[in-house]
Amino acid sequence: MRESSSPMQPRPRVILRHCDSYDPERIRSIVREGLDVLGLKPHGRTLVKPNLVAAGPLFQHAYTRPEFMQGVLLALKDRAGFDLEELAVGERCGITMPTRLTFKESGVGAVCDELGVKRYHFEEEPQVEIPLTHATRLRDYVFTPEPVAKADFFVNAPKFKAHPWTTVTFSIKAYIGIQDDRHRLIDHDHRLNEKIADLQHVLQPQFICIDAITAGQGRMLTPEPFPMNLIIMGENQVAFDSICSRIIGIDPSTVDHLRLAHEGGFGPLEFEAIELLGDVSFDEAFARGRTFKSGLVRVEKYFEGTNIAAYAGPPPDSPKDGYCWGGCPGAIEEAIEILRSYDEQCDARMRRLHVVFGAYQGPIDAKPGEKVVFVGDCVSWKGELAGRAVEEKSVYQDRSSKDPRTATHEDVFAKLRKVAAQLNASKGQPSLRLVGCPVSVAEQVLFLTYLSRLRNPFFDPDNALEFNKAYFAWKASVFSKRVRGIPYQRNGSTLARGASQPQVR
Numbered sequence: 046m047r048e049s050s051s052p053m054q055p056r057p058r059v060i061l062r063h064c065d066s067y068d069p070e071r072i073r074s075i076v077r078e079g080l081d082v083l084g085l086k087p088h089g090r091t092l093v094k095p096n097l098v099a100a101g102p103l104f105q106h107a108y109t110r111p112e113f114m115q116g117v118l119l120a121l122k123d124r125a126g127f128d129l130e131e132l133a134v135g136e137r138c139g140i141t142m143p144t145r146l147t148f149k150e151s152g153v154g155a156v157c158d159e160l161g162v163k164r165y166h167f168e169e170e171p172q173v174e175i176p177l178t179h180a181t182r183l184r185d186y187v188f189t190p191e192p193v194a195k196a197d198f199f200v201n202a203p204k205f206k207a208h209p210w211t212t213v214t215f216s217i218k219a220y221i222g223i224q225d226d227r228h229r230l231i232d233h234d235h236r237l238n239e240k241i242a243d244l245q246h247v248l249q250p251q252f253i254c255i256d257a258i259t260a261g262q263g264r265m266l267t268p269e270p271f272p273m274n275l276i277i278m279g280e281n282q283v284a285f286d287s288i289c290s291r292i293i294g295i296d297p298s299t300v301d302h303l304r305l306a307h308e309g310g311f312g313p314l315e316f317e318a319i320e321l322l323g324d325v326s327f328d329e330a331f332a333r334g335r336t337f338k339s340g341l342v343r344v345e346k347y348f349e350g351t352n353i354a355a356y357a358g359p360p361p362d363s364p365k366d367g368y369c370w371g372g373c374p375g376a377i378e379e380a381i382e383i384l385r386s387y388d389e390q391c392d393a394r395m396r397r398l399h400v401v402f403g404a405y406q407g408p409i410d411a412k413p414g415e416k417v418v419f420v421g422d423c424v425s426w427k428g429e430l431a432g433r434a435v436e437e438k439s440v441y442q443d444r445s446s447k448d449p450r451t452a453t454h455e456d457v458f459a460k461l462r463k464v465a466a467q468l469n470a471s472k473g474q475p476s477l478r479l480v481g482c483p484v485s486v487a488e489q490v491l492f493l494t495y496l497s498r499l500r501n502p503f504f505d506p507d508n509a510l511e512f513n514k515a516y517f518a519w520k521a522s523v524f525s526k527r528v529r530g531i532p533y534q535r536n537g538s539t540l541a542r543g544a545s546q547p548q549v550r
C-alpha cells in the first residue's frame with residue numbers, strides 16, 4: 046500500500062465555509078477564495094463535472110444546483126485569467142435519461158449558455174480506452190469520455206448526498222458519471238466499490254467543491270432536503286471524502302470505496318493527516334450534520350410494512366456480508382421512491398408483490414394471485430408457487446466474459462420493450478423473471494408500474510415533448526459524428542497513459 050502522507054508531503058487541505066443561500070455571487074466569492082488559498086489556477090482544458098444524475102420536479106435535491114455551478118464557473122474564470130484553452134461542463138446522468146434533458150431540467154445548461162461555457166454530454170462523446178496496471182484492478186482497461194481523458198484541470202463539483210449502494214456519494218463516488226451507460230453498468234454489482242476505486246486511476250481532480258448548502262439525505266435520486274449551509278472545498282479526494290463522512294458521523298474506513306481509494310495510495314483517511322481551514326470548525330460542521338440519514342439499508346428492511354415483500358440471497362463470489370450492495374436490490378429502492386414522488390397514492394395502489402434477489406433459499410410467502418418477481422441474472426430459487434413447482438436458475442455470466450470493448454447500450458425505449466416482453470411471457474404464471482446485471486432503476490420502475498397499474502413517469506405527457514427532443518438530439522449527435530468519421534470508441538488510445546499511477550497531493 047502506498048503511504049498517504051510523508052514528512053516531505055504537506056497534509057492535504059479541506060476548507061469548510063459557511064453559506065446559507067444559493068446566491069451565485071456569494072458562492073463565486075467563497076470558491077474564488079478557496080482556489081486562492083489552495084494556490085490553484087485553472088488552465089488549458091478545464092473540465093467541471095457536476096452531479097446531474099437526474100433533475101426535474103421528481104429529483105429536486107438530487108443534483109448540483111445551477112446557482113452553485115454558476116458561482117463555481119465564475120470563480121474559475123476569475124482565477125484563470127487568459128490561461129484557459131477551454132472551460133467546459135461534462136456529465137453522464139443516470140436512469141437512462143438523455144444527459145441533454147438533465148442539463149436542461151437542472152438549469153445547468155442555461156448557466157453554461159449564459160456564461161459561454163461548453164457542454165459535454167458524455168454518452169455522445171468518443172470513448173477512450175484507459176489501461177489499468179494496479180494489482181487490485183477488476184479489469185485491465187476501462188473507458189471514459191474523451192473530454193475526461195484530455196482534461197488538463199479537472200474540477201469535481203458533486204452534491205452532498207446519501208446513497209443506497211455505497212452509503213454516501215461525495216467526490217469519489219461521483220466518478221461513476223465519467224462513463225457512459227455501456228461501460229457504467231459493467232461491474233455495477235456487488236463489486237461496485239471496487240469499480241469506483243478503479244475509476245480513480247483514470248484521473249484525479251485538482252479541485253473539489255461540493256454543494257452542501259442543502260444536502261440530500263436518505264436516498265440518491267429522490268433524497269430528502271437536509272440544510273447544512275456548507276460549501277466544502279479541497280485538493281485531495283480521499284481526504285475530502287474522509288472529512289465529509291466524519292461530518293455526518295461516519296467512520297470513513299467503513300465506506301468501502303473510500304477505504305479502497307486510500308489503500309490505493311490516493312490520500313489519507315486519518316483526521317490528523319488532514320489540514321482543516323475555513324470559517325467553520327469541524328465541531329460546528331459535525332453539529333450541523335450529525336443527524337444526517339445515510340444510505341445502505343437492506344432491501345428486506347426497506348420494504349417492511351409495505352405491499353412489497355423482499356427476499357435477498359447472496360450474489361456470486363459473495364462479499365463478506367453475502368449481499369449485493371451495488372446492484373438490483375438498491376435499484377428497486379430507488380425505483381419505489383421515484384414512484385412515491387410521482388404518485389402520493391403509490392403505496393396504497395401497489396398490489397401485493399414479492400421480489401427476490403440473489404441465491405435465495407428460504408420460503409416465499411406468496412398467496413394466490415400475488416406475483417413473485419425474480420430480479421437479476423444471479424437470482425435462483427426452487428420451491429412451489431400457487432401449487433406449481435418453480436425453479437429459477439442463475440444465468441449470471443462471470444465478469445471475465447464481459448468485454449468493455451464490445452459492450453452495448455440499451456436506451457429507455459429498448460428497456461421498455463424488454464420489460465414488456467418479459468411481462469407478456471409471464472402472463473398466467475405465478476412468477477416473472479427479469480434478466481440483467483444489474484436490472485436498472487428504469488427497468489424496475491417499469492415493471493412496478495405495469496404490475497400494479499401505477500402511473501408511469503416515463504409516459505408523463507408533460508415531459509414527453511422535451512424528453513423526445515433530447516433523445517433524438519442525442520441520437521442525431523452520435524450519428525453525425527460517425528458519419529464524419531469520429532470513432533465512438535478509441536481503443537488503445539495514449540491520451541491518458543500513465544493515469545493509472547496515483548498521485549498523492
